[in-house]
Amino acid sequence: xxxxxxxxxxxxxxxxxxxxxxxxxxxxxxxxxxxxxxxxxxxxxxxxxxxxxxxxxxxxxxxxxxxxxxxxxxxxxxxxxxxxxxxxxxxxxxxxxxxxxxxxxxxxxxxxxxxxxxxxxxxxxxxx
Amino acid sequence: xxxxxxxxxxxxxxxxxxxxxxxxxxxxxxxxxxxxxxxxxxxxxxxxxxxxxxxxxxxxxxxxxxxxxxxxxxxxxxxxxxxxxxxxxxxxxxxxxxxxxxxxxxxxxxxxxxxxxxxxxxxxxxxxxxxxxxxxxxxxxxxxxxxxxxxxxxxxxxxxxxxxxxxxxxxxxxxxxxxxxxxxxxxxxxxxxxxxxxxxxxxxxxxxxxxxxxxxxxxxxxxxxxxxxxxxxxxxxxxxxxxxxxxxxxxxxxxxxxxxxxxxxxxxxxxxxxxxxxxxxxxxxxxxxxxxxxxxxxxxxxxxxxxxxxxxxxxxxxxxxxxxxxxxxxxxxxxxxxxxxxxxxxxxxxxxxxxxxxxxxxxxxxxxxxxxxxxxxxxxxxxxxxxx
Numbered sequence: 001x002x003x004x005x006x007x008x009x010x011x012x013x014x015x016x017x018x019x020x021x022x023x024x025x026x027x028x029x030x031x032x033x034x035x036x037x038x039x040x041x042x043x044x045x046x047x048x049x050x051x052x053x054x055x056x057x058x059x060x061x062x063x064x065x066x067x068x069x070x071x072x073x074x075x076x077x078x079x080x081x082x083x084x085x086x087x088x089x090x091x092x093x094x095x096x097x098x099x100x101x102x103x104x105x106x107x108x109x110x111x112x113x114x115x116x117x118x119x120x121x122x123x124x125x126x127x128x
Numbered sequence: 129x130x131x132x133x134x135x136x137x138x139x140x141x142x143x144x145x146x147x148x149x150x151x152x153x154x155x156x157x158x159x160x161x162x163x164x165x166x167x168x169x170x171x172x173x174x175x176x177x178x179x180x181x182x183x184x185x186x187x188x189x190x191x192x193x194x195x196x197x198x199x200x201x202x203x204x205x206x207x208x209x210x211x212x213x214x215x216x217x218x219x220x221x222x223x224x225x226x227x228x229x230x231x232x233x234x235x236x237x238x239x240x241x242x243x244x245x246x247x248x249x250x251x252x253x254x255x256x257x258x259x260x261x262x263x264x265x266x267x268x269x270x271x272x273x274x275x276x277x278x279x280x281x282x283x284x285x286x287x288x289x290x291x292x293x294x295x296x297x298x299x300x301x302x303x304x305x306x307x308x309x310x311x312x313x314x315x316x317x318x319x320x321x322x323x324x325x326x327x328x329x330x331x332x333x334x335x336x337x338x339x340x341x342x343x344x345x346x347x348x349x350x351x352x353x354x355x356x357x358x359x360x361x362x363x364x365x366x367x368x369x370x371x372x373x374x375x376x377x378x379x380x381x382x383x384x385x386x387x388x389x390x391x392x393x394x395x396x397x398x399x400x401x402x403x404x405x406x407x408x409x410x411x412x413x414x415x416x417x418x419x420x421x422x423x424x425x426x427x428x429x430x431x432x433x434x435x436x437x438x439x440x441x442x443x444x445x446x447x448x449x450x451x452x453x454x455x456x457x458x459x460x461x462x463x464x465x466x467x468x469x470x471x472x473x474x475x476x477x478x479x480x481x482x483x484x485x486x487x488x489x490x491x492x493x494x495x496x497x498x499x500x501x502x503x504x505x506x507x508x509x510x511x512x513x514x515x516x
Contacts, residue, residue, distance in 0.1 A: 010261045033378065034262060041373065061283070061382050063275035065267060065327045069252040072267045080267045082276060082377050089377040091266040104283050115267075123266055 009035035014121055018112040022053035024088040032087030056128045057085035059106045064099040074117040083108055083125055092123030130350040132226040133360035134512070135233075136165030137473035142341035142461030143310040146244040150179070150186055151198040153342035154239040157466070158199030161235065165346035166358060172346070173231035175205035176221045178214030178238030179465035184253040185241050199344070201235065211257035212414060214238055215343065215468030216369075216499030216508030222347050223367045223510075232352040236472075237344030240463035250338045254464070257502040259375035271335055271415065273376060273503045275327035278417035280382035282329070285432030289329050292416035293320035294439040296333040296458055299413060302445055303455025305484040308470075310337050310461030334416040339461035343470035350515075362476045366399025366511030368392060374505045385504035388425035392498070392509045396427075399511035403427035406511075407492035408449065408478060410471040412500035413456040422498050423451060426509070445488040453478055453485035468499035468508065475512045 013035050016022050024032045025048040027040035032051070039046050062081035065072070072078065079094035079102050094102050095113065106127060113124035138160025140153050154177070162169055175196045182188045192205035208218040215238035222236040242250045255264050258273060281287060297317055303309035320333035353360045370390030373379050379386075396402060403426060411426070413419035424434040428449055437443045443451035454460045454474040457467060475495035477483035486492075493514045500507045 007261060041378075061276040061280040063272050063279060063327045063329075064325075065269055065272045065275075066324070067247075067251065067269065067271065067326045068267065069255055069264075069269055070248050071252070071264075073248070075267065078267055080272050080276070082382065091263050091268060091375070091377045093267055104279070120265070 014112055017110055017123065022110060023050045024053050025049065026051045026087055030087055034088060034090065053110065054085050056107050056109050057083040057090070059102065059104055059108060060084045060089060061104060062094060062102050072115060072117055075115055081125060083110070090123060092125045094125045096126040130227070131363040131365045132223050132347045133350055133353040133358070134362045134364065134472065134476040135167060135346040135348045135353060135358050135360040136161045136163070137343070137345040137476055138164060139308050139343045139470050139473050140341045142308055142339050142463060144243045145340040148241065148340060150182060150188065150191070150239045150241045151194055153241065153340060154195045154237060154344065155198040157239070157342040158235065158237055158344040161237070161344040161346050162199065167233060167346060167348070167356065169200060171233045172201050172203055172235050173233055174203050174225060175201060175235045176218035177205060177207050178218040178468060179207055179240060180209060180211055180214050180257070181240065181242070181253040181464065185245050195239070199235070210506040211501030212412065212462070212464045212467060213499045213501030213506040213508055214465045216497070216510070217506065219468055219472055219510060220367050220369055220508055223364055226347060226349050232349045234347050235344060236347055237342065237469050238465035239342035240465040241340050242338045242463065243340050247338060262375050262377060269327065271327040271330055274415040274417055275330045276376060277382050277421065277503065278329055281417060281420065281435065284383050285435065287435035289321060290317060291435045291439050292334055293317045295413065295416040295419050296320045298438045298444050299452050299456040299458040302453050302485060303459035306455050306460060309455045309459055310339050311459045330415055330417070336414045336457040336462040339463040341461060341463035341466050343466040343473055345469055345472055361514050362479045362512050363515045364510055365513045366395035366401065368394030368398060368509045370507050372505045374502065376503050384431065385421045385425045385500070385507065387504050388422060388498060388500060388507040388509065391507040392426045395509040395511050399513065401494055401511060405494050406449070406496050407489045407494050408453060409451055409496040409498060410454060410474050411451055411456070411498040412467070413452055413458050414462055416458065418500065419451065419456065421504065422500070426496065426498060445485055450488045453483065453488055468497070471497035471499060472510060472512070479512060479514050
């Protein structure tokens with residue numbers, strides 16, 4: 001992997017979250033996706049518009065991971081969750097809460113943090 | 129359109145064989161399959177070979193011709209990669225080739241060497257079947273992904289860790305007589321419940337082990353089998369494959385596997401059977417919750433009802449619909465690229481009465497193999513039937 005090369009629209013999206021201007025892509029039929037996307041995989045619409053990501057979402061599911069990959073060795077145990085922001089859902093790390101207290105339907109905000117192990121950027125959810 | 133016959137199959141011991149190269153594992157399985165088929169190897173016209181992580185585990189790409197050479201064949205050889213469904217997808221290519229009349233004899237198989245790189249590196253290698261940008265970088269592992277699905281299932285439909293423990297107990301018990309199996313050890317519900325957590329709510333006994341192994345089968349046209357008087361009573365009568373969004377976050381439901389629904393519907397239609405006709409199945413239980421999702425997608429259970437099947441004794445070997453008589457991935461082991469063909473071999477051996485658990489379905493005529501990749505973003509389903 002070439003660490004210095006950015007991953008195009010993905011890193012731009014992380015930048016947008018970091019600056020508090022997060023967005024997602026929405027097709028004419030209201031299906032939401034994260035970039036890069038050129039076409040809606042559900043309805044084939046290519047007219048994808050940037051829409052502001054809601055400030056908070058609800059946790060759809062979560063798990064505390066005890067056996068990590070080497071890239072998260074020093075992060076473990078950590079909570080990974082899928083959070084529902086309406087038309088789009090996002091996967092990220094839950095921080096700022098005891099793992100045992102994380103629950104489905106918890107309301108969380110989104111930000112960009114760092115992996116403990118590598119310092120790489122990562123999507124982070126915090127309780128609202 | 130004739131249905132391909134399974135002329136012979138071979139499977140290595142599944143387990144920890146870190147010192148054995150992928151090519152040696154596949155050679156053992158492939159040569160056993162060719163020998164069991166009783167064909168002239170010169171008649172083989174193609175190899176479809178499943179492998180997932182060869183680049184990471186062995187620094188070896190381009191494995192198709194390598195593996196053909198390993199079993200002494202000079203044929204067009206193609207590696208098929210669909211994560212853990214690689215071998216299932218390879219079977220599908222072989223079936224299409226035979227049905228299209230492009231060949232009369234095809235070898236299908238798969239191999240994976242995994243334990244040589246250790247648990248952490250293998251976990252890392254397996255994770256690349258998920259969405260790297262949006263899942264792996266958020267710490268997603270495969271146990272983690274299935275844990276998200278399990279928690280969502282419990283939330284939507286009910287069920288408990290104890291229900292899942294019964295699946296592990298069942299599959300461990302099934303594997304006790306399977307000498308190919310990685311784990312031949314009886315466990316209790318309490319053992320499973322008290323095992324260390326991998327990704328909650330899933331623990332050690334909810335997860336399949338990391339496995340080295342290979343599997344192969346020789347498939348022929350019906351006419352070739354008849355002309356050469358092969359002992360090949362089992363045919364692949366239905367094939368189906370379905371897909372889904374790669375990332376869990378992009379799916380409408382976290383506790384359903386529509387790729388498997390689509391694959392099953394296509395395979396049943398192809399075979400002209402319904403779920404009620406199926407006598408037993410080998411399903412992709414990489415985690416206990418995956419068996420639940422599989423038996424619901426295969427139409428054996430309504431949504432939310434599959435979780436109690438093992439606890440109720442319905443899917444045990446003495447139940448109405450035995451699931452994973454081999455021990456499943458859970459106990460037999462899961463050398464990723466080989467699993468789909470190992471499932472096919474199990475179904476064929478149960479149907480022809482040579483599998484040690486064949487006595488569970490003495491009158492069985494219809495078996496199903498369900499092979500899933502990633503978080504079921506790729507799934508193949510094959511229906512096999514006794515033709516004599």
